[in-house]
Amino acid sequence: MQVPAYVEYEKASSVAHALALLARFGPEARILAGGHSLIPMMKLRLAQPETLIDINGLSELSYLTVTRDELRIGALTRHAQLLDSAEAARHFAILHDAEQVIADPVVRNWGTVGGSLCQADPSEDLSAAFAALKATMVIAHRGGTRTVPVRDFHTGPYETVVGPGEILTEIRIALRPGGGSAYEKVGRRAGDWPVGAAGSALWLDSGRLHGPTIADAGIGLTAVGAPRFAAAEAEDFLRGAPATQESFARAGELAAASCRPVSDQRGPADYKRHLASELTIRSLRRALARARPHGGGGPGGAPRDAG
Amino acid sequence: MQITMTVNGVSHTREVEARLLLIHFLRDDLGLTGSHWGCDTSNCGACVVWLDETPVKSCTVLAAMADGRRVRTVEDLARGGQLDPVQQGFAECHGLQCGFCTPGMMMTARWLLDHHPDPAAEEIREALSGQLCRCTGYENIVRSVRWASEHEAAGRDDDRSC
Numbered sequence: 116m117q118v119p120a121y122v123e124y125e126k127a128s129s130v131a132h133a134l135a136l137l138a139r140f141g142p143e144a145r146i147l148a149g150g151h152s153l154i155p156m157m158k159l160r161l162a163q164p165e166t167l168i169d170i171n172g173l174s175e176l177s178y179l180t181v182t183r184d185e186l187r188i189g190a191l192t193r194h195a196q197l198l199d200s201a202e203a204a205r206h207f208a209i210l211h212d213a214e215q216v217i218a219d220p221v222v223r224n225w226g227t228v229g230g231s232l233c234q235a236d237p238s239e240d241l242s243a244a245f246a247a248l249k250a251t252m253v254i255a256h257r258g259g260t261r262t263v264p265v266r267d268f269h270t271g272p273y274e275t276v277v278g279p280g281e282i283l284t285e286i287r288i289a290l291r292p293g294g295g296s297a298y299e300k301v302g303r304r305a306g307d308w309p310v311g312a313a314g315s316a317l318w319l320d321s322g323r324l325h326g327p328t329i330a331d332a333g334i335g336l337t338a339v340g341a342p343r344f345a346a347a348e349a350e351d352f353l354r355g356a357p358a359t360q361e362s363f364a365r366a367g368e369l370a371a372a373s374c375r376p377v378s379d380q381r382g383p384a385d386y387k388r389h390l391a392s393e394l395t396i397r398s399l400r401r402a403l404a405r406a407r408p409h410g411g412g413g414p415g416g417a418p419r420d421a422g
Numbered sequence: 423m424q425i426t427m428t429v430n431g432v433s434h435t436r437e438v439e440a441r442l443l444l445i446h447f448l449r450d451d452l453g454l455t456g457s458h459w460g461c462d463t464s465n466c467g468a469c470v471v472w473l474d475e476t477p478v479k480s481c482t483v484l485a486a487m488a489d490g491r492r493v494r495t496v497e498d499l500a501r502g503g504q505l506d507p508v509q510q511g512f513a514e515c516h517g518l519q520c521g522f523c524t525p526g527m528m529m530t531a532r533w534l535l536d537h538h539p540d541p542a543a544e545e546i547r548e549a550l551s552g553q554l555c556r557c558t559g560y561e562n563i564v565r566s567v568r569w570a571s572e573h574e575a576a577g578r579d580d581d582r583s584c
Contacts, residue, residue, distance in 0.1 A: 117462045124423060124440030124486050147487070154482050155463060157441075167440065171487055195476070219552025221467060221530060224476040225483065305551040306465070 119157035123166040140166040142279035148230035190229025209296035219306035238308040243335030246344040247314040253285035266343040295406025311390030315398035321408035340375035367392035425489040430498035447485035456496040467553025470526035496525035507570040515584035517566030519557035
């Protein structure tokens with residue numbers, strides 16, 4: 116029988132209250148969101164907090180809002196809510212793709228977006244999806260809030276920049292015209308962590324003679340040992356390149372070269388490296404099919420599923 | 423700590439340790455042993471109950487997290503001596519053999535039919551994809567849920583067999 120070790124418990128009634136509780140109970144206190152990562156870790160004694168600060172009652176952290184220039188996702192948003200959001204999918208199809216393959220439907224009902232990111236598992240899907248979208252993390256502390264680019268958020272496996280007295284409150288993604296995005300994952304079975312996964316976002320300019328060119332690209336990778344969950348060299352290569360299969364193939368090679376996958380029960384390193392390339396290419400193709408070049412006349416960012 | 427939750431429409435107040443898991447609270451403190459404690463790792467789904475309006479794996483939720491909330495377990499499916507159509511479907515279509523996974527399967531199936539009254543077989547498989555059955559090979563579970571869907575569409579007097 117697996118049960119967590121003895122722990123104190125406090126229920127937060129607001130973000131300010133949660134921050135006050137964190138200050139009071141010190142660095143051995145942990146925020147409890149959905150608990151679907153933390154509670155299993157506590158059962159295995161891989162985490163042994165002295166105090167849990169339950170934020171599940173904070174409806175102020177559970178929302179999906181589109182402003183004039185951003186999608187804002189409250190950290191306590193359940194995976195199922197993000198999956199069900201037509202608005203989020205309309206702007207960023209990659210989020211819908213990724214949520215469809217995160218854990219299983221029942222786990223998605225209670226597990227949260229912010230909890231998954233703060234768990235910082237090196238195989239976590241949203242870390243790659245948000246890396247591709249170059250999201251911004253909003254972190255609250257007693258003096259106010261600070262923002263951190265998602266690629267500076269993780270400091271290592273199971274480690275983030277969120278300090279002992281801080282809470283991740285929101286994820287922001289800029290709305291930019293001419294975008295398209297997609298996520299591709301290979302797993303062993305339903306609900307499992309990925310063997311490898313890649314997500315891509317493309318922002319296009321309409322090319323006058325030879326088809327669209329890539330104004331900007333984001334490539335996120337997970338489970339394959341990619342630094343910062345991203346493929347920066349591949350992105351640099353794509354910026355300004357034509358949006359062609361040849362460009363994508365080269366980006367896939369660069370993405371694979373930048374990874375350091377390890378062999379484990381999910382697969383050997385060379386297979387994971389192959390996946391990093393192949394899934395990068397597939398996600399780029401699908402992102403392209405969903406994108407409408409800026410200046411090309413179509414509505415920016417509206418996804419069209421490429422099947 | 424003291425917690426109060428409404429389980430199957432009845433309010434319960436108990437003194438518990440914060441580390442107590444919801445599945446153990448339901449089974450050991452309230453005696454509601456219909457929900458099964460299976461893998462303990464949120465893989466198998468034998469422990470699925472509703473927390474407020476959604477199915478959750480109660481081996482991965484603290485009882486304290488359900489404080490002030492509503493919980494629905496398999497004991498609440500039958501009403502007034504009448505089995506829920508989902509229960510009837512599992513009986514009609516041989517949707518269980520050992521029965522260990524059945525309470526969780528039925529709670530998720532009930533939620534699915536409440537939100538999607540006419541699910542395709544693929545949708546049923548997706549909805550139940552986080553729950554394991556080592557006996558049936560899932561075919562009869564899918565048939566059972568389909569039976570319940572068709573039975574509910576046909577109305578109370580429907581007496582079809584699987």
